[in-house]
Amino acid sequence: MKIEERLRAALDRGDETSIRQVFEEIYSSYSRLAFFVARQILGEEDAEDAVSEAFVSFFDNLASKRDVRNIKYYLLNSVKFISYRKKKEAEKKLAFDDDLLSDDKGVDVAKNLDNVEMLGEIKDVLTPSEMHLLVEHLELGKTFREIALEEKTTGSSISSKYKRTLDKLKDHYRKEGRL
Amino acid sequence: MIEKKTEKIFRQNFESSLSKCPVDFERIATKIDFSQYKRPIAPKKKWLKPFVITFSCVFTAILVTTVLLASPLFRASQTAFSSNAGTAATVLTEGASSFASDGGSDGTAISEFSSGQ
Numbered sequence: 405m406k407i408e409e410r411l412r413a414a415l416d417r418g419d420e421t422s423i424r425q426v427f428e429e430i431y432s433s434y435s436r437l438a439f440f441v442a443r444q445i446l447g448e449e450d451a452e453d454a455v456s457e458a459f460v461s462f463f464d465n466l467a468s469k470r471d472v473r474n475i476k477y478y479l480l481n482s483v484k485f486i487s488y489r490k491k492k493e494a495e496k497k498l499a500f501d502d503d504l505l506s507d508d509k510g511v512d513v514a515k516n517l518d519n520v521e522m523l524g525e526i527k528d529v530l531t532p533s534e535m536h537l538l539v540e541h542l543e544l545g546k547t548f549r550e551i552a553l554e555e556k557t558t559g560s561s562i563s564s565k566y567k568r569t570l571d572k573l574k575d576h577y578r579k580e581g582r583l
Numbered sequence: 584m585i586e587k588k589t590e591k592i593f594r595q596n597f598e599s600s601l602s603k604c605p606v607d608f609e610r611i612a613t614k615i616d617f618s619q620y621k622r623p624i625a626p627k628k629k630w631l632k633p634f635v636i637t638f639s640c641v642f643t644a645i646l647v648t649t650v651l652l653a654s655p656l657f658r659a660s661q662t663a664f665s666s667n668a669g670t671a672a673t674v675l676t677e678g679a680s681s682f683a684s685d686g687g688s689d690g691t692a693i694s695e696f697s698s699g700q
Contacts, residue, residue: 420617427615431608439604448605456606460614467619526596542594574589582592583585 407433408475415466427463434476435459437543438483445487454490458482480544529576534569541566 405413407430414422435455442451462472462479472478527535540546548562555562577583651657 435604
């Protein structure tokens with residue numbers, strides 16, 4: 405049973421213990437990824453707050469809404485939204501007036517990972533933007549069109565870039581004997 | 584297939600390299616009021632969806648019919664039909680009267696028909 409279905413079943417039963425269990429499962433499944441997303445936008449402390457706020461608001465909203473089709477997508481978007489809001493607030497305090505999205509380009513994914521060695525030699529094989537594309541599509545579930553809109557380009561160019569990146573990765577894994 | 588496998592390996596490696604979030608669940612749980620979930624959810628109104636669909640279909644049909652009836656194209660075709668119907672009625676009346684007169688006098692029409700003319 406998918407986590408969304410388990411959550412719905414627990415909420416339908418109204419049983420506090422099982423609701424708490426499902427909440428904990430949701431948190432352990434997505435908190436690392438949510439923290440990664442927040443860290444791409446904010447510093448460590450603010451990222452912690454953003455993750456915490458996103459999860460609390462998600463769990464609180466379930467009392468009235470109760471039906472979320474894709475928890476991962478909902479949470480990651482929520483974390484991203486909260487992180488940008490926090491960043492904007494911080495920038496206002498410092499009287500900066502930069503475009504918030506300008507920092508999105510060329511995000512170094514590897515910079516915000518704990519065990520970069522787990523990725524093997526990938527970070528030497530792929531460019532930061534290729535890594536970013538893989539993470540956005542595979543992990544954060546974004547479509548090529550959504551990525552293209554953010555990067556102000558076309559979906560087909562993102563799609564061909566993705567294919568090229570995947571080919572590079574395939575060759576790398578072949579050399580490593582993993583494929 | 585190989586693409587899927589490549590994506591899978593990447594995802595596994597990436598997920599295991601993610602940093603653990605320093606906030607633990609207990610800290611989150613203290614901010615959540617679990618008592619608000621105690622009330623079981625009311626059963627969904629399953630009848631509502633078909634009702635809305637039927638209503639919207641009927642409404643659309645009425646709307647389309649009204650628009651069609653009010654359209655100038657429909658009015659023009661209706662006028663043309665009325666005048667044609669009048670002509671057809673006249674032809675029928677004339678035909679009927681001539682048949683009656685034929686059949687009434689000597690039955691030419693019937694005998695012509697019988698002989699295959």
